[in-house]
Amino acid sequence: MSSISVEAEGTRELRPIAQSDAQQTFEIPTWGNPVTVTVPRGFSATFREGPDFDVCYFSTSDQSGTVFGIYFGTSPDTRWPKGATETPGRVGGKQIAWHDWKEKQDGVAVFHREGIIRGVLDKVTLIHIFISSESQDMVNKLAESASSLRRKH
Secondary structure, eight states: OOSEEEOSTTEEEEOOSEEOSSEEEEEEOOTTOOEEEEEETTEEEEEEEOSSEEEEEEEETTOOOOEEEEEEESOOOOOOOTTOEEEEEEETTEEEEEEEEEEEETTEEEEEEEEEEESSSOSSOEEEEEEEESOHHHHHHHHHHHTTOEEOO
């Protein structure tokens, strides 16, 4: 059974390579250096190859507005504002500086967390992780999921 199904050109749905009652693991086939990441059950994964980047989006079908994405490339588009709270963390065995902030979108509070790491795939590729949700708990849970990111050997 393949872990990838083809959707639109350059975009593929990824299937879990392992799962339990609470979580599922996906293999992301980026830049010839696959990585794995484990996320809560109920998320689907879509992988997109760009001209000079790859990105994987995780989403739920419940229309909660939760977004979890992992960008692989050299020119990430960061969105954290000046004044975002910076907290240390680890992703892929590397230090990451998480940037947290909250904003109102259509009258609803949305929590965000973003960070960039280098050195997981190679010395050049940056990995930009971006998370947003109406639930701070979900942001925390997905940041914990991001910490499971590992290069597949």
